[in-house]
Amino acid sequence: MRYFLLLFMSCVPLYLPAQGDPFFNSQWWMGIKGGVNLSRFEVLESHGVYTLLTPDLQVNYEKNYESFERYGSQIGLPVMFNHKSGLSVAIEPTLIIMNMGYKTQYAWQESGQELLLDYTHRVNFRYLETSLLIRYMPIATRLRPYVMAGAYYGMLLQADKYAEVNSYDAASGAVNSVQNNAPVIGAKDLFIRSNWGFTGGLGVSFDAGNVRLALQALYKYGMNNITNVRNRYADNRLIGQGEAFDDLRTENIEISFSCLFPMKFLETGSYRRVKY
Amino acid sequence: MIRIKLWLLLCAGLCGLTACDIQDNRIEPGERFSRIYDTGEYERAYYAVDVAPTADSGFIVLGAAEVDFSDFYGLYLLKIDKEGFPEWQYLASSDYVHPLGFLSDGANNLQVVCMDATGLYPLVLTVAPEPALVAAYPSVEYPLAFSRLNDGRLAFLAYDRVGRNSVVAFSDDTRQTFPIYEDVEALIFQHISRRGQQFPFFIGQTPTGQIFFNGFNNYTLALTFLDAGGSQTGVVNGTRYEAGMSACVALPQSNRFSIARFSEDGRTYFAPSVSIDPNAVSSSSNLKGYLIQELSPKAGVRLLHTEAGGLPVVLYLSSTQNGQIALYAYDAEGGQLLGTRYFGHGNRFEAGAMCRTPDGGLLITGRVWMAGRFARLCVFKLNEEDIRQLLQP
Numbered sequence: 001m002r003y004f005l006l007l008f009m010s011c012v013p014l015y016l017p018a019q020g021d022p023f024f025n026s027q028w029w030m031g032i033k034g035g036v037n038l039s040r041f042e043v044l045e046s047h048g049v050y051t052l053l054t055p056d057l058q059v060n061y062e063k064n065y066e067s068f069e070r071y072g073s074q075i076g077l078p079v080m081f082n083h084k085s086g087l088s089v090a091i092e093p094t095l096i097i098m099n100m101g102y103k104t105q106y107a108w109q110e111s112g113q114e115l116l117l118d119y120t121h122r123v124n125f126r127y128l129e130t131s132l133l134i135r136y137m138p139i140a141t142r143l144r145p146y147v148m149a150g151a152y153y154g155m156l157l158q159a160d161k162y163a164e165v166n167s168y169d170a171a172s173g174a175v176n177s178v179q180n181n182a183p184v185i186g187a188k189d190l191f192i193r194s195n196w197g198f199t200g201g202l203g204v205s206f207d208a209g210n211v212r213l214a215l216q217a218l219y220k221y222g223m224n225n226i227t228n229v230r231n232r233y234a235d236n237r238l239i240g241q242g243e244a245f246d247d248l249r250t251e252n253i254e255i256s257f258s259c260l261f262p263m264k265f266l267e268t269g270s271y272r273r274v275k276y
Numbered sequence: 277m278i279r280i281k282l283w284l285l286l287c288a289g290l291c292g293l294t295a296c297d298i299q300d301n302r303i304e305p306g307e308r309f310s311r312i313y314d315t316g317e318y319e320r321a322y323y324a325v326d327v328a329p330t331a332d333s334g335f336i337v338l339g340a341a342e343v344d345f346s347d348f349y350g351l352y353l354l355k356i357d358k359e360g361f362p363e364w365q366y367l368a369s370s371d372y373v374h375p376l377g378f379l380s381d382g383a384n385n386l387q388v389v390c391m392d393a394t395g396l397y398p399l400v401l402t403v404a405p406e407p408a409l410v411a412a413y414p415s416v417e418y419p420l421a422f423s424r425l426n427d428g429r430l431a432f433l434a435y436d437r438v439g440r441n442s443v444v445a446f447s448d449d450t451r452q453t454f455p456i457y458e459d460v461e462a463l464i465f466q467h468i469s470r471r472g473q474q475f476p477f478f479i480g481q482t483p484t485g486q487i488f489f490n491g492f493n494n495y496t497l498a499l500t501f502l503d504a505g506g507s508q509t510g511v512v513n514g515t516r517y518e519a520g521m522s523a524c525v526a527l528p529q530s531n532r533f534s535i536a537r538f539s540e541d542g543r544t545y546f547a548p549s550v551s552i553d554p555n556a557v558s559s560s561s562n563l564k565g566y567l568i569q570e571l572s573p574k575a576g577v578r579l580l581h582t583e584a585g586g587l588p589v590v591l592y593l594s595s596t597q598n599g600q601i602a603l604y605a606y607d608a609e610g611g612q613l614l615g616t617r618y619f620g621h622g623n624r625f626e627a628g629a630m631c632r633t634p635d636g637g638l639l640i641t642g643r644v645w646m647a648g649r650f651a652r653l654c655v656f657k658l659n660e661e662d663i664r665q666l667l668q669p
Contacts, residue, residue, distance in 0.1 A: 224298045
């Protein structure tokens with residue numbers, strides 16, 4: 001911990017303020033955060049490869065999306081500027097892993113013969129995300145609740161898709177379903193790089209000496225379609241599975257624990273920080 | 277502080293640069309799509325026979341479907357809109373079997389040629405809204421291929437089971453026969469009923485008016501050239517019925533053709549620009565071409581001579597051994613391969629037909645074995661940009 005603090009202190013310019021100096025009215029914080037997230041993907045426009053010509057079948061070929069069911073994780077390096085008024089501005093570069101899941105079902109039935117296929121699709125996204133947040137801490141106690149709002153921008157690093165297939169093949173004599181896995185497909189080209197949106201949430205921080213611990217929850221609402229519409233039908237492996245991604249917008253609930261360290265100290269050589 | 281400002285500026289700059297893709301993430305509906313059309317049926321299989329654009333910017337797919345009322349595959353039509361969504365479908369309930377292809381009546385009205393289920397002669401039908409009879413040719417038995425000639429007449433390639441001849445019959449009731457000298461009715465029946473080898477029968481005409489057909493002639497599968505009177509002028513012989521031409525399209529230059537051929541071992545060769553003397557006797561094995569190892573044994577090949585990016589190109593459509601549809605683009609003059617593209621993966625895909633689209637793209641149809649077992653129609657639509665990329669050497 002000592003070395004860690006020293007590392008941060010080395011970033012602080014050597015500056016000896018006088019009494020009444022604005023230096024004492026604010027504080028810079030840097031640290032680390034991590035946590036879990038849950039996602040939901042809103043369908044803006046539905047697309048697919050399998051097209052049903054007889055709509056009166058028992059199954060339709062639509063995708064049924066999971067809603068805030070699959071956990072993801074995130075880790076970030078927040079930087080925050082606190083003013084004595086209780087307002088603060090935070091930038092949080094974060095590596096976030098989001099998971100999406102949906103199910104499709106296909107059936108072929110005729111003259112007592114039947115084949116049912118249940119697909120569980122999973123898509124894993126990795127974004128390098130930067131949030132710009134305005135926070136407000138209404139009370140200046142050791143335990144400080146706060147609210148925040150802002151915007152975020154995510155840059156896609158990687159996306160992978162895989163599927164589990166549960167088949168019930170009564171026509172071949174099966175009495176139980178059989179599970180198979182489809183190979184993992186790199187899907188980065190099927191999504192655009194950018195994902196931006198607005199975010200808001202609340203949290204609580206606790207000052208433990210020179211370390212500020214915080215627990216916060218953020219709701220993020222994506223504003224753009226993340227699917228690359230030009231490449232929707234570009235991957236033969238997905239076409240073979242009858243798959244094409246819908247136009248999607250992300251929603252994400254992120255719960256993070258952060259550990260922040262002050263950057264401004266009252267005296268060089270000591271660990272007494274500026275209050276805010 | 278200055279460092280932090282710099283970092284902020286850098287982050288903002290990166291966001292600005294990468295966010296351009298949000299603006300670019302647009303495409304006109306129908307520019308690109310892939311569709312697989314399922315009916316949920318367990319036993320009925322479909323073949324893709326032909327495809328054509330329609331006046332409403334959509335497309336119509338001609339298929340062949342297993343039917344209960346005949347040993348032959350029934351006429352099946354699937355109308356799709358410009359985005360590939362189905363509008364209507366038609367499956368013949370009787371009479372109309374063995375669909376051969378689309379035909380334009382010269383006034384932009386699409387017609388379809390098929391076979392009468394009981395009389396086994398060719399029929400010409402309207403397409404929409406429901407097929408209706410336009411013409412029947414009861415004197416022509418076992419139709420195998422057809423073509424609209426430059427003078428507007430229809431030419432049919434057919435089989436005369438009594439005289440054991442190949443027949444080139446015209447819509448003005450004239451005909452020429454070409455003796456096979458042995459009974460090949462079993463092969464013909466297996467071809468028409470799709471229960472055996474599918475032979476690449478076709479009939480066409482060069483820009484200079486010379487008619488040619490690929491059919492049985494003098495114990496072999498042969499590409500035969502005819503003069504204006506219908507008499508044979510030359511022939512490119514195959515090897516019995518085990519080797520010969522797979523596809524052929526005449527190029528604008530005199531006696532130049534783009535061809536695909538297959539050898540006795542089932543291998544397919546492409547010769548995109550080859551000279552054939554229509555007044556000579558030769559052998560298909562002498563037309564060397566490029567050996568395309570990846571294609572299925574005796575793979576069906578469709579050719580389309582077209583212009584793309586200002587270049588005359590020949591597109592070859594066929595099916596690979598690993599179950600993909602393969603598209604090859606060749607320079608029609610130099611014969612060089614310009615590009616290839618593959619469609620489908622996992623489940624087996626098989627090429628059917630292709631047509632250019634009004635937006636400068638290409639529509640490919642074929643069939644796919646959904647879940648590895650149900651043969652269904654599929655389409656792939658490429659836009660003009662895809663074609664341009666295909667042609668980049």
